[in-house]
Amino acid sequence: MDDSIKNTYDAIVIGSGISGGWAAKELCELGLKTLVLERGRNVEHIKDYPTANTPPWDFKHRGRMPLSVIKENPYISKAAGYGEDNAHFFIKDKDHPYIQEKPFEWIRGYQVGGKSLTWGRACQRWSKYEFTNPEKFGYGIAWPIGYDDVAPWYSHVEQFIGVCGNKDGIEAMPDGEFLPPFEMNCVQEVVSKKIHENYPDRHLVHARWAHLTKPNKIHFEQGRVKCQARNMCMRGCPFGGYFSSNSSTLPWAKKTGNLTIRPFSVVHSVIYDEKLGKASGVRVIDANTKEVLEYKARIIFLNASALNSNLVLLNSTSSRFPNGLGNDNGLLGKYVAFQNYRASVSAEMDGFLDKYYFGRNPTELILANYKNLHKHETDYFGGYTTFMGAYRDPHQTDESVSQVGAAYKDSLTEPGGWKLYMYMQGETVPKAANHVRLSKDQKDQWGIPLLITSVEYDDNDERMIQDFLKETREMLEKAGCKNIETYENKQAPGLDIHEMGGCRMGKDPETSLLNKWNQLHLCKNVFVTDGACMTSTGNQSPSILYMALTARAANFAAAEMKKGNL
Numbered sequence: 426m427d428d429s430i431k432n433t434y435d436a437i438v439i440g441s442g443i444s445g446g447w448a449a450k451e452l453c454e455l456g457l458k459t460l461v462l463e464r465g466r467n468v469e470h471i472k473d474y475p476t477a478n479t480p481p482w483d484f485k486h487r488g489r490m491p492l493s494v495i496k497e498n499p500y501i502s503k504a505a506g507y508g509e510d511n512a513h514f515f516i517k518d519k520d521h522p523y524i525q526e527k528p529f530e531w532i533r534g535y536q537v538g539g540k541s542l543t544w545g546r547a548c549q550r551w552s553k554y555e556f557t558n559p560e561k562f563g564y565g566i567a568w569p570i571g572y573d574d575v576a577p578w579y580s581h582v583e584q585f586i587g588v589c590g591n592k593d594g595i596e597a598m599p600d601g602e603f604l605p606p607f608e609m610n611c612v613q614e615v616v617s618k619k620i621h622e623n624y625p626d627r628h629l630v631h632a633r634w635a636h637l638t639k640p641n642k643i644h645f646e647q648g649r650v651k652c653q654a655r656n657m658c659m660r661g662c663p664f665g666g667y668f669s670s671n672s673s674t675l676p677w678a679k680k681t682g683n684l685t686i687r688p689f690s691v692v693h694s695v696i697y698d699e700k701l702g703k704a705s706g707v708r709v710i711d712a713n714t715k716e717v718l719e720y721k722a723r724i725i726f727l728n729a730s731a732l733n734s735n736l737v738l739l740n741s742t743s744s745r746f747p748n749g750l751g752n753d754n755g756l757l758g759k760y761v762a763f764q765n766y767r768a769s770v771s772a773e774m775d776g777f778l779d780k781y782y783f784g785r786n787p788t789e790l791i792l793a794n795y796k797n798l799h800k801h802e803t804d805y806f807g808g809y810t811t812f813m814g815a816y817r818d819p820h821q822t823d824e825s826v827s828q829v830g831a832a833y834k835d836s837l838t839e840p841g842g843w844k845l846y847m848y849m850q851g852e853t854v855p856k857a858a859n860h861v862r863l864s865k866d867q868k869d870q871w872g873i874p875l876l877i878t879s880v881e882y883d884d885n886d887e888r889m890i891q892d893f894l895k896e897t898r899e900m901l902e903k904a905g906c907k908n909i910e911t912y913e914n915k916q917a918p919g920l921d922i923h924e925m926g927g928c929r930m931g932k933d934p935e936t937s938l939l940n941k942w943n944q945l946h947l948c949k950n951v952f953v954t955d956g957a958c959m960t961s962t963g964n965q966s967p968s969i970l971y972m973a974l975t976a977r978a979a980n981f982a983a984a985e986m987k988k989g990n991l
Contacts, residue, residue, distance in 0.1 A: 434460040434685070435986070437707050437722040439692050439737065442539025444955040444971040445728035446670030446678075447582070451979035452726075453683040457986070460720055461675075462690040464712060464729075465535030468514075468542070470648075470671045474661030476510045484509045500530045503920055506543060506659045514542050514659070522875060524864055528917035529878035531732060531924075537688055538671040539730065540922070543659045546667050547966035548588045548633040549791060549810070550579050550599045554798050555852075555963035562797070564806040564854045565961045569932045569941035572599070578973035586668035586972070587644050589788070590633035597808075598628075598793040598965070604638045606631035607654070610782040612774050612815035612843045613790055619904035620792070627900070629813060632791035635668040635969075647673050654784030667787070689713055691871045694741040695725055695750050695951060703950045703991075704750070710871045724950045724982050724991055727928075728975070731761070731956030732861055735927040736876045738953075739863050751938055751945035757928060759860040761880050762962045764923040765809070765851030768890045768913050770897045772906035774815070774843040781817060781840070789814045792847070794964045796892070805888040807852030810964045811897065815845035845906065849893045852964045854885050855926050880918045923967055925959035943978040950991045952978050 435457035438448045445461060452459045467473070481488055488509045495502045498518045507515055516533045523531060534540045553572040559565025576599070583602040592600040609617065609631070617629040636652040637644050644650075649665030649672055658667050665672035678684040689712035696719065698705040706721035727734040735758050741750035749757045794808035817840040827833060859881065863874040894911045901909050918924075931937020934946040943958055945951045954975040956967060963970075985991045 432719065433721040434458045435722060436460070436724045436726065436982075437462065437720055438726045438728055439707065440539060440728035440730060440733070440955065441537045441670055441675065441686065442728065442730060442955075443541045443544065443670060443968050444975045445539065445726070446541060446674035447972045447975040448726040448728055448954065448979050449678040449684055450674040451976050452983060453678040453681040455980070455983040456683065457983060458683050459678070459685070460722065461684065461686045462692055462707065462709060462720075463537050463539075463686065463688045464691045465537065465688060467686070467688040468536045468538050468661075468671055470665070470676060471663045474663055475513070476660045477657070477663045479510065501532060503530060503916075504532045504922070505545070505920070510657070511543060511659045514661070522869060524867065524875050524877040526877050526879040527881045529880050530917050530919035531878065532919060532922045533730070537675070537686060538669055541669040542661055542671060544968060545966065546635045546658065546787070547791075547812075548583070548635050548969040549793075549965040550601055550633075551575070551963050551965055551970055552597050552599055554597065555961070555965070558797065559961040562801045562806060566929075566931050566933075566936050568960045569930050574941070575970070575973050575977065578977045579969065581976055582969060582972045584641075585643060586635050586673060587637040587640065587649070588633050588969075589631075589636050589638040591631045593628060593630045595628050595630065595793045597795065597798055598791070601633065603633065604641075607636075607638060607786045607788050609790065610815055611777050611780040612845060613813070615774070616813070616815065616845065616901070616904045616906075617790065620900050623903045624795075624900065627792060627795045629790050629792045632789055632812065634788040636787060637666050647677060649673065652787065654786060656785035656787040658787055691873070692729065692737050693717070693871070693873055694737060697741065697743040697745060697750060697948065699743065699745055704948055710873070712871070715871065723986060724952065726975075726979070727951065727953040727957065728955045731924045731927060731959075732876060732878070734953055734955055734957040735761075735861050736863070736873075738928060740873060746947075750951065751947040753947060754935055754938075756857075756936070757938055758862050759857045759927065760855040760929055761859045761861055761924065761926045762853045762855040762959070763880065763918045763925065764921045764962055764964070765849065765853055765882070765886050765889060766921045767849070767886070767916060768893045768911070769846060769848035770894065770901065770909060770911050771844065771846045772901045772909040774845060774906050777843055803888070803892060805885045805892065806854055807885070807889065808964045809849045809851035809889060809893055810966075811847050811849055811893070813845065813847045815843060818842060818844050847897050847901070849890070850964060850966065851886070851889050851893070852962050854883070855929070855961060856883070861927060878919075882918065923956070923962070925956040925962050925967065928953050928957040929960045930958050931960060942981045943974060952982060954978050
């Protein structure tokens with residue numbers, strides 16, 4: 426076959442992670458021949474989870490990474506959950522360079538499935554306030570959509586992936602389509618009750634998590650079964666107990682017969698056709714051979730993760746768009762933001778020594794945001810979600826027992842007392858100064874300009890941290906906790922792994938890159954539905970919003986194609 430025909434599809438999806446998998450599922454179900462481009466290796470569900478059932482004693486270093494590896498990978502080795510059991514799902518620093526103008530630790534996982542294999546799995550919905558408050562209180566531009574536009578797509582996604590939680594009636598964290606939650610343990614129940622008694626507007630409840638506690642028919646049809654409460658999720662789950670592209674959306678898309686996945690495909694740029702006035706395809710460099718290939722399609726979805734999608738668009742230059750595709754206003758790569766994870770609190774709780782819990786619960790509780798909802802009431806903008814867990818310390822022993830001999834050994838057979846923790850996930854304010862751009866003189870091993878990151882915290886973040894520490898300490902004191910300690914880790918942006926923005930949605934083409942359907946204002950057959958599209962960050966975990974926006978945009982795109990508009 427002629428290469429121009431062989432390499433032609435209805436749709437191309439760049440990236441196979443959480444949002445890319447959803448783009449593939451929706452487009453393939455709607456009858457579009459879809460090519461998914463992934464820069465990393467192929468990973469098949471179950472088959473390519475080499476450590477999924479490995480006991481800790483069979484790891485050479487018992488799960489820890491040797492110092493030599495940490496020294497060679499100073500950034501990726503700081504990633505949450507990174508260890509000997511799952512390092513194969515994270516990049517090596519030297520293989521994928523970038524330039525830090527300001528400290529930014531960019532966490533990436535290049536394989537089919539992307540970071541959906543190692544994500545945190547929290548799935549709370551945004552409320553109406555996250556869509557309206559940035560403009561209302563003057564720290565952002567208006568979103569072109571609101572909660573009501575996304576709500577049915579949240580439901581669409583929740584029903585398919587499986588999300589456990591309770592319907593709690595909390596306006597800051599709307600209810601969804603939930604499977605039963607994991608049970609609270611005894612200390613979580615007490616702390617939840619005490620907080621609500623002392624603060625009636627604060628709700629410590631089951632968070633919403635992408636775990637199959639009681640699978641429905643749709644989940645069995647995907648080949649997934651009940652979560653086994655092993656808490657070994659980041660190794661890849663052979664049960665499909667948590668949602669990933671590999672266990673769910675990509676196999677579902679494959680069943681349609683419309684899916685082609687090409688791994689080892691480093692996307693260089695989107696090709697713009699000056700005569701047609703739209704994108705005609707994607708230029709790819711084979712990761713192994715360095716061969717340059719071109720693939721054509723009527724629509725293109727950018728789902729490479731926020732910063733890589735910015736990189737691809739910035740590198741997509743033409744006579745019409747010399748500064749990057751759709752970038753007439755010069756805002757591409759600007760207003761990059763993230764979420765604030767810098768503060769946490771720990772404490773102990775007396776009593777309950779006759780109580781324990783079953784399994785290794787992979788979920789935590791969540792204290793829904795209670796700041797700056799109806800009015801701007803603090804010295805900072807935005808709000809924060811708080812996660813909470815409680816456990817019996819397996820290493821805590823009776824201090825009166827000498828740490829030598831039979832009595833000490835016997836004491837280790839019983840768990841110690843109860844400990845608990847709370848940590849913040851805070852909204853940050855998008856600013857033009859926080860940006861990414863391309864290097865003019867340094868390139869990677871595929872000849873693509875290196876990305877320069879220039880992103881940092883500000884005074885707003887510092888004030889939010891202090892408020893979180895103060896409020897959380899007071900809540901735990903009133904709940905009866907003791908030995909309360911507060912922490913501020915001062916980590917660089919990036920380690921939150923929730924980078925967003927750079928190609929934001931908006932009503933006005935002068936102040937945004939994308940419209941309400943996630944289309945580039947100036948190139949209607951290119952859609953951006955990963956974190957790059959975010960107008961503001963909110964305080965909730967963003968992945969399920971990316972999924973909902975992707976499903977919404979894919980259905981719109983397919984309908985527009987059928988009408989002949991794309």
